[in-house]
Amino acid sequence: MSNLPYIVGNWKMNGSRAMLAEARAIDRAAARFPKVQVALAPPATLIIAMREAVQEIGVGGQDCHIEASGAFTGDVSAVMLRDAGADFTIVGHSERRALHGESDALVRAKAEAAQAAGLSVILCVGETEAQRDSGKAEDVVAGQLDGSLPRGDEVAAGLAVAYEPVWAIGTGRVPSVKDVRAMHKAIRTQLITIYGEAGSEVRILYGGSVNAKNAAKLLAIDEVGGALVGGASLVAEGFTAIIGAAGQSEEA
Numbered sequence: 001m002s003n004l005p006y007i008v009g010n011w012k013m014n015g016s017r018a019m020l021a022e023a024r025a026i027d028r029a030a031a032r033f034p035k036v037q038v039a040l041a042p043p044a045t046l047i048i049a050m051r052e053a054v055q056e057i058g059v060g061g062q063d064c065h066i067e068a069s070g071a072f073t074g075d076v077s078a079v080m081l082r083d084a085g086a087d088f089t090i091v092g093h094s095e096r097r098a099l100h101g102e103s104d105a106l107v108r109a110k111a112e113a114a115q116a117a118g119l120s121v122i123l124c125v126g127e128t129e130a131q132r133d134s135g136k137a138e139d140v141v142a143g144q145l146d147g148s149l150p151r152g153d154e155v156a157a158g159l160a161v162a163y164e165p166v167w168a169i170g171t172g173r174v175p176s177v178k179d180v181r182a183m184h185k186a187i188r189t190q191l192i193t194i195y196g197e198a199g200s201e202v203r204i205l206y207g208g209s210v211n212a213k214n215a216a217k218l219l220a221i222d223e224v225g226g227a228l229v230g231g232a233s234l235v236a237e238g239f240t241a242i243i244g245a246a247g248q249s250e251e252a
């Protein structure tokens with residue numbers, strides 16, 4: 001996998017066809033920063049149209065079902081995402097884990113199904129505020145990684161991990177530089193334990209209230225290989241500033 005900084009916008013359940021104008025503007029901005037890998041994960045309804053509207057950026061899903069097809073009303077499979085033109089999918093986002101009761105084992109099965117369908121995977125992990133306050137953040141994340149990372153030959157090549165503290169998502173709060181550095185280092189160590197040398201190539205993104213103001217500081221931290229951005233990815237201007245910050249951290 002590329003070692004360029006990876007800036008991914010997660011639109012969550014936001015976006016209509018009118019918002020493809022933002023995607024086009026983000027795509028034009030991304031063309032100005034060839035040393036940054038940029039992608040958007042719109043709602044599934046927009047994947048086909050977005051894939052046709054953009055040239056430079058990756059387009060992906062926010063979740064997938066483990067089966068390729070079948071009687072699973074309302075679900076979308078990894079095979080279908082690929083068929084719609086997706087390059088990757090997010091799995092294990094804390095909103096899926098909390099609101100849809102997704103276990104580590106299910107997240108792992110989704111990651112493996114996505115890779116089998118030819119998609120890259122962004123696998124999310126992160127502790128709650130209570131877990132951080134009780135000193136268990138690193139143990140919780142280690143447990144999530146152990147249970148949800150895909151296993152098998154060469155799976156590390158199509159994988160990124162996103163560390164997203166649940167209490168930082170959509171709140172405007174971010175962890176200290178020291179805490180981000182410690183967590184990303186711990187994740188790196190675990191990736192190498194699980195995947196061997198290939199684990200050193202997996203990009204570890206930070207997510208949770210990343211915006212145009214704090215991006216440069218967060219992206220400069222050791223082992224932060226990019227950002228998973230929610231709210232600030234919905235408007236091209238703000239997201240472009242984050243891409244620009246990643247472009248500068250690359251030049252530094």
Ligand code: PGA
Nearest residue numbers: 169170208209229230231
């Ligand atoms: P946020 O969301 O940037 O709005 O905090 C990040 C995410 O949930 O991926």
